[in-house]
Amino acid sequence: MHKNGVRILGTFIVEPGNTTGFSDLLERDAKGKFIFVEQLAGLAEYYGFDGWLLNFEEHFPDTTFNLGTTLNFIEELRKASDKRVKGSEIVWYDSLTIYNRVVYVNGLSPLNAPFFDVSSALFTNYRWNPLTQLLATAAISKSMHRNYDVYMGIDVFGRGTFGGGGWGTGTALSVIRPAGLSAAIFAPGWVFENFDGLNFEERNRKFWINGGAADAELICRPVAEFAPVWEAGTEDFLYTDFNRGYGKKWFQSGREISARPWVHVGAQSVLPSFYPGDTDRLVWKLDSQIAYNGGHSLQIVHKTAAGVDAKTSSCKLYQLNMKYKKDLRFSFSYILDATQKGRVAVYFILKRFNGVTERHEVGLPVQDGWGIKTVTLDVGKTDEEIFGTKVVELGIVHIHAEAPAEAETAVLRLGHICLSGHPEQKLPGISKISSSILASGKRQLNWELNYSGFSTGEASSQLGVKSRVTGEFAYFLVYKGLGELLGVSYSLGFISNVDTGTGGDGAIYRVDGVAFDGRIVKGAWF
Known part of the structure; x- marks a missing residue:
């Protein structure tokens, strides 16, 4: 989620009727410091949270x-969390009021404003009225110069939410955005749970x-139409292999190494910033049948429309804000079928100060199987001419002599994309694996x-992407026996069921490290 710019908060919730130990929360030590402040801040740092949502649905x-x-x-929790995790947030949920009673205000009012004043943001309850609570909340928060710190709650399951939730979620967003407030969408898992996964x-x-x-179910505009487009990656680095956090198989370097379905939220990658519109001719789709790394690849498809004979079609993929350098490396894996008619290229847009x-544009030659192309984005300009220049957009262009006869024609398949302004990192090896049986x-x-x-000092002085847990590696592939993939790990450890029928305690294992730019360091069998 962090790779997509999504902040992750831990939730400290006190459910109605469950107050055991609740009064201890505000206890101080001998020095007068809140005992639980440092504990909560430490938990956030250890688990990689960006702060806490405080939801007290019971009174002290x-x-x-x-x-x-x-x-x-x-206030102390906000300061302590920010000290350990820079930029962390403490979000107050609209439940407990200043009178120590649970009252769902459904907005911002004098009953909860003091809590909002010492918090990073307010998450309101879901039963607000667009003509009363919404407008009052907008007025009060704007007077505090903090209107974007108020997240109006939307319950996708409905339960009193304006617009009814579900396919009507956009109805609530359509009034929140003009009011100048932010939105918090609760329980988007509705799209799975309400339909039993179908x-x-x-x-x-x-x-x-x-x-x-023409979709009859969708009674309003989708969520993304109300959300701003954010830049992907950092000013020096972007890597994506289009993973969604689940897949039907696992591929590595274009080769299927596991036929088992899998789910791993940590495997989510950076998806395109822009989504196709109804009138776009060149569009992207995520495909789980074949991939380069993980479980998905990005397929570029040309859609034919009656009366439209444009010879050039473009598909915007990523909005960027990367510093342009002459040695900026651009590497990607792709498949471009020999039967494809016309010219296909990756384009990038530079914006000067x-x-x-x-x-x-970077033209693409035919590539029947997975191939990798690496170029430097040197456009032949002097240092003075490129001063303050940024790479702001990346996409695909298709130039064809005549429109394809089919309604949809596959144009290109992308497996991964890597843009890096850093020198290529030297990668460490993988040490001997230790194995033990848990209780x-x-x-x-x-x-x-x-x-x-x-x-x-060489390792610490290297520029580039690093993890405080996994170092220069994004994840690890764990193998057993003659090459059976046990799974993927985003730490320096892995827990697996013991299979005594295929090796038991005498089994051999191997761990390969996959760097943030996709390079692989193979480990030895142990």
Whole structure:
């Protein structure tokens, strides 16, 4: 999720009727510091949270409640969390009021404004009225110069939400955005749960990005039409292999290495910034039948429309804000069938400091199987001419002599994309794997990174993407026996069921490291 710019909050929730130990939350130590502040901040740092959502749906004991103490606790938690995780947030949920009673205000009012004042943001309840609570919340928050810090709640299951939730979620968004407020969409898993998982991918796409103008189910515009387009990657790096966090198979370097369906939220990659519209001729689709890495590839398709004979079609993929350098490396894997008629190219748009833009293209030769193309985006300009220049857009262009006869024609398949302004990193090796059996009967594997080939200080001085957990690697592939893929790990360990029938304690294992730019370091069998 972080790779897509999504912030992740831990939830501290007190359910109605469950107040055991709740009063202890505000206890202080001998030095007068809140005991739980450092504990919660430490948990956020350890697990990679970007802060906390505080949802108190039960009141404190009346004999111990003190409004000032509660406000101090929230403020100290915000400061402690930000100290450990820069930019972290503490979001207050619209439940407990200043009178120590649970009242769902459904907006911002004097009953919860003091909590909002010491928090990073307010998440309102879902039963707001667009003519009363919404307008009042907008007025109060704007007077505080914090209107975008108020997230108006939307329950996708309905339950009193304006617009009815479900396919009507966009109805609520259509009034929140003009009011100048933010939105919090609760329980988007409705698209799976409400339909018992049937046609999940189709319904999920319909809910978020588009269902087509003629779709009878979608009673309003999809969610993405109300969301701003954010830049993908950083100012120096972008990598994506189009993974969605699940797949029917697992591919690595274009080769199927596991035929088992899988789900792993950590495997989510950066998906395109732009989504196809109903009138677009060149569109992208995610395909799970074949991939380069993981479970999905990006297929570029040409759609034929009656009366439209344009010879050039473009498909915008990513909005970027990358610093342009002459040695900016662009690497990608692709398949371009020999039967494809016309010219296909990847385009990128440069924007100078004065706002002037120019478009450049990288032509693609025919590639029947997976192939990798690596180029530097040197456009032949002097240092003075490229001063302050950014790469702001990346997409595909298709130039054809005549429109394809079919309604949809596959043009190109992309497996991964990597844009890097960093020198290529030197990668460590994988140390010997240790194996042990847990009390649960499962096997735990652990390994370390081997920097023996590095000079003193070389690893720490390298520029590029790094993880405080996995170092120069994005993830690890864990194999057993003659090459059976056990799974994928985003840490320096892996837990697997013990299979005594195919090796038991005597089995051999191998761990391969996959770097953030897609390169693989193969480990030895142990």
